[in-house]
Amino acid sequence: MAVYTEVSDDDLEEFAAEYDIGEVVSCKGIAEGVENTNYLLQTDRGNYILTLYEKRVNPDELPFFLGLMEHLAARGLACPTPIKGRDGTALRTLCGRPAAIVSFLKGMWTRRITLNHCAELGPAMAAMHLAGADFPMTRNNNLSVSGWRPLFESIRPRAAEIKADLEQTIADELDYLEAHWPKALPVGLIHADLFPDNVFFLHDRAAGVDRMSGFIDFYFACTDALAYDIAICLNAWCFEDDGAFNATKARLMLNGYRKVRPLSADELLALPLLARGAAMRFLLTRSYDWLNTPPGAMVKRKDPMEYYRKLRFHQGVGGPGQYGIA
Numbered sequence: 303m304a305v306y307t308e309v310s311d312d313d314l315e316e317f318a319a320e321y322d323i324g325e326v327v328s329c330k331g332i333a334e335g336v337e338n339t340n341y342l343l344q345t346d347r348g349n350y351i352l353t354l355y356e357k358r359v360n361p362d363e364l365p366f367f368l369g370l371m372e373h374l375a376a377r378g379l380a381c382p383t384p385i386k387g388r389d390g391t392a393l394r395t396l397c398g399r400p401a402a403i404v405s406f407l408k409g410m411w412t413r414r415i416t417l418n419h420c421a422e423l424g425p426a427m428a429a430m431h432l433a434g435a436d437f438p439m440t441r442n443n444n445l446s447v448s449g450w451r452p453l454f455e456s457i458r459p460r461a462a463e464i465k466a467d468l469e470q471t472i473a474d475e476l477d478y479l480e481a482h483w484p485k486a487l488p489v490g491l492i493h494a495d496l497f498p499d500n501v502f503f504l505h506d507r508a509a510g511v512d513r514m515s516g517f518i519d520f521y522f523a524c525t526d527a528l529a530y531d532i533a534i535c536l537n538a539w540c541f542e543d544d545g546a547f548n549a550t551k552a553r554l555m556l557n558g559y560r561k562v563r564p565l566s567a568d569e570l571l572a573l574p575l576l577a578r579g580a581a582m583r584f585l586l587t588r589s590y591d592w593l594n595t596p597p598g599a600m601v602k603r604k605d606p607m608e609y610y611r612k613l614r615f616h617q618g619v620g621g622p623g624q625y626g627i628a
């Protein structure tokens with residue numbers, strides 16, 4: 303589970319006193335997530351999320367992430383909003399770690415992705431891209447093509463512990479991706495980790511379907527090709543548990559997206575390559591975590607091989623038509 307930093311009652315009381323959020327009633331560690339420590343903070347005024355930022359988050363980048371959430375929320379996108387303390391500051395320190403309180407988003411992420419979820423995701427992702435267009439700050443994507451080789455070199459000596467041909471597969475693919483990575487696609491603000499566990503839904507009983515209620519976890523957000531966010535979602539949302547690609551899910555997601563933000567011919571053509579790159583990114587970070595998570599750590603490692611298989615699939619894709627679109 304992702305509670306790396308335990309917060310004592312005294313520390314919490316002192317911290318909460320900086321805010322105008324009411325009396326703390328309870329503070330429970332949240333088991334989900336792998337990156338940061340999250341607590342559900344209940345006060346007599348409502349629910350909040352308290353996050354202590356851990357290993358992968360660079361404290362210097364927190365003003366970007368928090369500012370972005372504030373910007374998107376101000377433009378009507380459903381996402382957590384940083385709560386400012388009485389001094390007007392959202393970011394402070396708790397137990398020696400950078401920490402912030404954000405608003406609580408209603409809804410649940412879905413464990414069983416349906417066609418409806420993909421149809422909801424597409425337009426909401428496009429709306430986020432449009433809402434981010436005038437965000438004044440930028441952040442380089444350090445987990446894009448130039449960041450993959452150093453990550454590869456760090457896992458290379460032990461890659462065979464995951465799969466015998468992993469080293470060669472990544473080496474060959476990296477050569478290809480570095481030589482062909484597109485440089486002229488429309489760029490903007492992307493979420494960059496839009497997995498099902500970062501997208502909340504609420505059930506609409508009258509309609510009998512889930513409706514998207516918002517996005518969370520903007521801590522990989524960055525400035526990059528907008529279509530790369532779509533490629534991440536093709537990987538994260540459109541494969542079945544048995545590894546089969548579901549082109550109907552992809553079509554619904556892509557067409558939903560295109561109704562809000564049309565995709566250029568170049569963006570469509572680049573999708574298979576971007577999807578290979580997105581598969582590479584998660585194959586590398588999962589492999590790194592697989593090999594470097596200490597035994598006994600209270601966190602569930604994610605399977606790198608899932609992304610090895612997704613990479614293999616996209617390597618065989620001839621064009622965007624195989625993602626279900628005309």
Ligand SMILES: Nc1ncnc2c1ncn2[C@@H]1O[C@H](COP(=O)(O)OP(=O)(O)OP(=O)(O)O)[C@@H](O)[C@H]1O
Binds near residue numbers: 334337404406407408
């Ligand atoms: N603003 C929010 N409103 C409601 N619940 C939240 C909010 N932020 C986080 N959560 C809860 O905390 C869990 C973990 O949050 P989050 O995904 O941000 O953690 P993380 O450690 O950064 O995880 P990840 O592994 O996805 O990078 C979520 O699944 C959700 O249950």
Ligand SMILES: N[C@@H](CCO)C(=O)O
Binds near residue numbers: 336337497584587588
């Ligand atoms: N969403 C990532 C983990 C957080 O970056 C994964 O599934 O590998």
